[in-house]
Amino acid sequence: MSGTASVSSSVPGTNVAPISFPGISSGIDYNSIITKLTSLSMAPTVTLNSQIATLNSANAELIKINGMLASVQNSLTELSQPSNFNAVGATSSNPADATASGIPGVYASPGTYTIDATSLATATVVTGAATIGHAIADTMPGTTASSADVPLIDSYAAVTPTNGGTSKGSITINGVSVNYDVTTQSLNTILSNINAAEHAAGDASFNISISGNTAQITDGSQPISLGSPSDQGNLLQVLHLDTAQVNNTATSGSAIATTGIGGVNQALAFNSQNALGQATNANYLTPVTSGTFTINGVTINVSNSGDNLASLIKRINSSAAGVTASYDATSGQITLVSKATGPQSIVLGASGDTSNFLSATGLTPASGATVSVGKQASVTVETPSGGTKTIYGNSNTVTTAIPG
Numbered sequence: 001m002s003g004t005a006s007v008s009s010s011v012p013g014t015n016v017a018p019i020s021f022p023g024i025s026s027g028i029d030y031n032s033i034i035t036k037l038t039s040l041s042m043a044p045t046v047t048l049n050s051q052i053a054t055l056n057s058a059n060a061e062l063i064k065i066n067g068m069l070a071s072v073q074n075s076l077t078e079l080s081q082p083s084n085f086n087a088v089g090a091t092s093s094n095p096a097d098a099t100a101s102g103i104p105g106v107y108a109s110p111g112t113y114t115i116d117a118t119s120l121a122t123a124t125v126v127t128g129a130a131t132i133g134h135a136i137a138d139t140m141p142g143t144t145a146s147s148a149d150v151p152l153i154d155s156y157a158a159v160t161p162t163n164g165g166t167s168k169g170s171i172t173i174n175g176v177s178v179n180y181d182v183t184t185q186s187l188n189t190i191l192s193n194i195n196a197a198e199h200a201a202g203d204a205s206f207n208i209s210i211s212g213n214t215a216q217i218t219d220g221s222q223p224i225s226l227g228s229p230s231d232q233g234n235l236l237q238v239l240h241l242d243t244a245q246v247n248n249t250a251t252s253g254s255a256i257a258t259t260g261i262g263g264v265n266q267a268l269a270f271n272s273q274n275a276l277g278q279a280t281n282a283n284y285l286t287p288v289t290s291g292t293f294t295i296n297g298v299t300i301n302v303s304n305s306g307d308n309l310a311s312l313i314k315r316i317n318s319s320a321a322g323v324t325a326s327y328d329a330t331s332g333q334i335t336l337v338s339k340a341t342g343p344q345s346i347v348l349g350a351s352g353d354t355s356n357f358l359s360a361t362g363l364t365p366a367s368g369a370t371v372s373v374g375k376q377a378s379v380t381v382e383t384p385s386g387g388t389k390t391i392y393g394n395s396n397t398v399t400t401a402i403p404g
Contacts, residue, residue: 088404100402108404111384121341121377121396126348128334129368132361133158133264133283135213136187141278147262148210152182152190152238154274156283158263158329159238169233173208173217174225176201180235183275187261190235213260215239217253224253243330263332270304282308284360291354295321295336296347302355309334312357334361342394343373 088108090100098115102108134156137146147156155161161182163169168179171194178197180190191208198206205220217224224246227236236242240257247254263283265272270288274280281287290304298321302312309327313334316325323336323346338346348358359367379401380390391401 090402103399103404106404108402109384113384113402114382115379115401116382116388117378117380117390119375119378121394122375123341124338124344124346124374125372126336126346126363127370127372128336129362130331130333131368132285132334133332134262134280134285135260136210136262137213138262140276141280143278146188148187150186150274150276151184152180152187154276154278154280155187156262156280157187157238158259158261158265158283158332159234159240160265160267161238162234164232164234166232169235170231171233171235172226172228172231174198174201174203174206174219174222176203177228177230180233182233182235210261213262215241215257215261217241217255219253221251222253223248223250224255226255259330259332263329264309266309266327266329269306269308270302286356286360288360289354289356291356293353293355293357294348294350295319295323297350298322299350299352302357309361334363336363338374340394341374341396342376344394345373346371 088102088110090102090108092099098118134147136156137148138156139145140147140150140154152161163180163182168181170177170179172178173194176197178190178194180193185193187210191210194208195206198208203219203221206217207219208215208217210216217226226241226244226246239261240259241255243258244255245258265282268280268282270282270284272280272282279287288302288304290302292299292301294300295316298319300312300315300319300321307315313325313327316323316336322339324339325334325336327334336346336348338344348363358364361367363369365371374394376392376394377396377398378390378392379398380388381401382388389401391398393400
């Protein structure tokens with residue numbers, strides 16, 4: 001028997017197939033035999049690798065379970081804290097009037113507590129004098145002329161008069177429009193012109209005038225109407241008739257301004273002058289001087305040329321003085337309200353003060369200020385045992401009425 005065997009080889013690194021023994025003429029497939037033998041010899045290893053993968057997966061699940069057990073253990077530890085079992089809540093029968101909450105770290109005794117009476121704490125208030133500014137009829141400095149007889153722009157009006165950005169202002173009353181010029185006409189002249197125009201229109205009973213320091217209108221023949229969308233300037237605001245209550249009937253009417261025409265002007269510098277060169281000093285009866293003044297030990301600067309009342313109120317409110325300042329244009333008074341409630345003092349002035357702001361604005365007792373001392377809050381509580389107790393404090397948040 002004769003046969004041939006073929007041998008093939010490839011150079012490593014090429015894509016040529018490896019050495020192959022496809023068999024001799026006997027027909028035996030050595031490649032299949034080798035592959036089969038290799039598979040049989042590797043079978044135990046494959047089984048072991050599969051078992052290792054299964055064990056790794058089981059180990060990962062055990063790790064997860066261990067983490068869950070630790071979480072449960074931590075939760076059980078937290079639940080075992082005595083403070084959690086001692087905690088109580090508070091429920092109000094009328095939440096609109098009173099609510100309560102626990103104080104951290106303090107044990108509260110369970111029970112029903114009845115609030116029999118309460119009074120809220122109030123703040124201390126200093127109300128300045130109402131007569132710190134000139135009236136409209138006061139005499140102008142260095143002259144014998146009344147402020148009501150000089151051009152309105154130069155008068156002691158508390159609101160700066162304007163023509164409304166035009167050469168002439170205009171006001172409409174009862175449907176009759178009247179022009180005016182605040183730069184050349186006095187208040188008395190403007191009011192006389194309004195009366196003349198109303199009379200010329202057939203309303204002889206109409207009258208607008210100044211009583212003391214206050215503007216007023218009466219009309220015995222028809223209801224009063226004030227203003228029109230076509231009006232120019234701010235005469236109604238200067239007269240404070242824009243906020244006046246108008247009392248009308250079918251055949252008559254009247255209106256009285258909410259406050260006087262004169263008074264301090266918040267917008268003018270403390271050392272202001274009018275166009276005539278007269279020192280109007282923002283209409284203060286006593287001119288405010290530059291320097292410093294003190295509220296509750298806090299020093300506040302004032303410049304009579306760079307400040308006005310509006311800027312000083314803002315400076316007081318942003319300071320650490322612990323008060324809120326405001327100006328009531330209706331009453332012409334400045335008030336200081338303590339930011340803290342209870343019977344606490346507002347201390348005004350100190351020996352080192354160099355400005356007279358407090359006295360010029362009527363905030364000192366000597367200049368006419370009044371003080372309303374704040375009140376304490378009080379809570380009367382009936383305890384579960386039937387006893388009654390009243391608790392006082394400066395704050396409206398009470399922490400000692402019910403223990404805890």
